[in-house]
Amino acid sequence: MRVDVVSIFPEYLAPLELSLVGKARTSGLLDLRVHDLRDWTDDRHRTVDDTPFGGGAGMVMRPDVWGRALDDVLTPEAHLLVPSPAGAPFTQRTAEELAGEQHLVVACGRYEGIDARVAEHYAARARVTEVSLGDYVLNGGEVAALVVVEAVARLLPGVVGNPESLVEESHGAAGLLEYPVYTKPPSWQGHDVPDVLLSGHHARIARWRRDQALRRTAVRRPDLLEALDVARWDRHDLEV
Ligand code: 6GU
Numbered sequence: 001m002r003v004d005v006v007s008i009f010p011e012y013l014a015p016l017e018l019s020l021v022g023k024a025r026t027s028g029l030l031d032l033r034v035h036d037l038r039d040w041t042d043d044r045h046r047t048v049d050d051t052p053f054g055g056g057a058g059m060v061m062r063p064d065v066w067g068r069a070l071d072d073v074l075t076p077e078a079h080l081l082v083p084s085p086a087g088a089p090f091t092q093r094t095a096e097e098l099a100g101e102q103h104l105v106v107a108c109g110r111y112e113g114i115d116a117r118v119a120e121h122y123a124a125r126a127r128v129t130e131v132s133l134g135d136y137v138l139n140g141g142e143v144a145a146l147v148v149v150e151a152v153a154r155l156l157p158g159v160v161g162n163p164e165s166l167v168e169e170s171h172g173a174a175g176l177l178e179y180p181v182y183t184k185p186p187s188w189q190g191h192d193v194p195d196v197l198l199s200g201h202h203a204r205i206a207r208w209r210r211d212q213a214l215r216r217t218a219v220r221r222p223d224l225l226e227a228l229d230v231a232r233w234d235r236h237d238l239e240v
Contacts, residue, residue, distance in 0.1 A: 004104070005035065006105070016032060048062060048065050063114070078126050086132065106148060109140060131148065179209040
């Protein structure tokens with residue numbers, strides 16, 4: 001997969017050289033290129049923003065600068081992602097869909113955002129999706145670019161060593177939060193690992209994990225439980 005990230009702070013994307021994503025790049029599974037938006041400015045001050053029409057606080061990123069950048073970076077296959085607190089929620093489902101793309105371009109806005117004509121203009125030429133990480137405000141799209149690239153890259157074949165790690169996780173196929181996990185030592189600071197996990201009883205362990213996942217989800221994310229397919233519940237799920 002090819003990914004281009006355009007930002008006025010390309011150094012913000014440095015963590016993508018580390019860990020699994022870094023390895024995916026050096027092994028050739030991920031062709032990730034980070035660009036400085038100011039390379040497409042044409043004035044001495046390398047200006048990327050201006051005051052908003054209609055008034056108000058803050059600055060808006062200029063469409064002409066973004067236009068030159070995106071004309072250079074977009075390919076006919078590209079899917080353009082624009083991080084924004086006003087975007088559609090970025091979920092595991094979004095990551096799964098994007099993992100099937102050949103080319104992603106992430107346009108990181110700063111200030112009050114990018115002139116709205118940019119998304120409108122490129123929607124005629126490419127798929128354009130505005131994505132939000134959640135209901136809070138960040139200073140710009142760079143952190144979202146980190147999130148999107150990591151969430152998508154780990155779904156590419158060969159990036160995660162053991163593909164089984166991908167199936168049983170929070171927000172995975174079951175639609176539940178993950179159950180709690182434990183390792184050695186069996187007793188630490190007076191806290192003991194639940195006996196069932198030391199029992200070697202695989203069916204009981206699976207039952208316990210399912211119950212824990214359900215309880216956690218009911219307490220922390222009741223919205224996820226409501227969205228669950230009732231047909232996939234079993235009799236034991238409904239016991240208290
Ligand atoms: Cl994608 N961008 C910004 N600036 N703020 C956000 C966000 C994105 N998602 C949540 N808050």
